[in-house]
Amino acid sequence: MSNAPESTLKTLDKALEMEKQGKEFYVKAAAACQNEIGREVFRTLRQDEDIHIARIMDIYKNLTKGGTWNSDWKTKDFSHGDLAAFFLELAHKHRAETAADAGDVKALEIGIDFELGSVAFYEKRLAEAEDTLEREFIGRMVVEEKSHHKILQDARLYLTDPTSWFQEHEHGGLDGA
Known part of the structure; x- marks a missing residue:
C-alpha cells in the first residue's frame, strides 16, 4: 500500500514514460547519425536516460511498497561528469569532423524539443511538489534535462556553424586581442 499521494505516482508514471521515449529516440538517432560527434552525443544521452x-523505477517501487521519499536515487549518477566539459572535449577530439547531413541536424532539433518538453514537465511538477526529498529529486531532474538541452544545442551549432561554435566556446574575440 502506497503512502505517496496519487499525484506523485502519476508524475513518476509520466516521467518514466517520457524517459523511455527519450531513450528509444536516442538509440535510433545514434544508429542513424552520420557524424561521430552526433553519435557520441546521442549515445551519452541514451545512457543518461537509462x-x-x-x-524513477526505484523511487516508484519504494513508494508503492509503502516506503517514503529517500536519497537512494543519488547513488545512480552519470559517469561523464559535466556535459559542457564533455562536449568541449568531444569537439576538440573531432575538430576536423564538422560535416553533418540534414538528418543529423533534424535529429538534434527533435532532441532539443524533446528536452524542452521534459524541462517544462519537471519544472511544473517541482512547483507542485511538497516533500523536500521529492523537490530535491525533481530539481536535479530539471538541471539534468537542461544540460541535455544545452548539449544538443551545442551539437547543432557545432555541426551547422563550427566557426561560431568555436568563437563562442573558445572565447575568441574579433577585436584582435
Missing part, C-alpha cells in the same frame, strides 16, 4: 529510468 539512469533516469533506473532512478
Whole structure:
C-alpha cells in the first residue's frame, strides 16, 4: 500500500514514460547519425536516460511498497561528469569532423524539443511538489534535462556553424586581442 499521494505516482508514471521515449529516440538517432560527434552525443544521452529510468523505477517501487521519499536515487549518477566539459572535449577530439547531413541536424532539433518538453514537465511538477526529498529529486531532474538541452544545442551549432561554435566556446574575440 502506497503512502505517496496519487499525484506523485502519476508524475513518476509520466516521467518514466517520457524517459523511455527519450531513450528509444536516442538509440535510433545514434544508429542513424552520420557524424561521430552526433553519435557520441546521442549515445551519452541514451545512457543518461537509462539512469533516469533506473532512478524513477526505484523511487516508484519504494513508494508503492509503502516506503517514503529517500536519497537512494543519488547513488545512480552519470559517469561523464559535466556535459559542457564533455562536449568541449568531444569537439576538440573531432575538430576536423564538422560535416553533418540534414538528418543529423533534424535529429538534434527533435532532441532539443524533446528536452524542452521534459524541462517544462519537471519544472511544473517541482512547483507542485511538497516533500523536500521529492523537490530535491525533481530539481536535479530539471538541471539534468537542461544540460541535455544545452548539449544538443551545442551539437547543432557545432555541426551547422563550427566557426561560431568555436568563437563562442573558445572565447575568441574579433577585436584582435
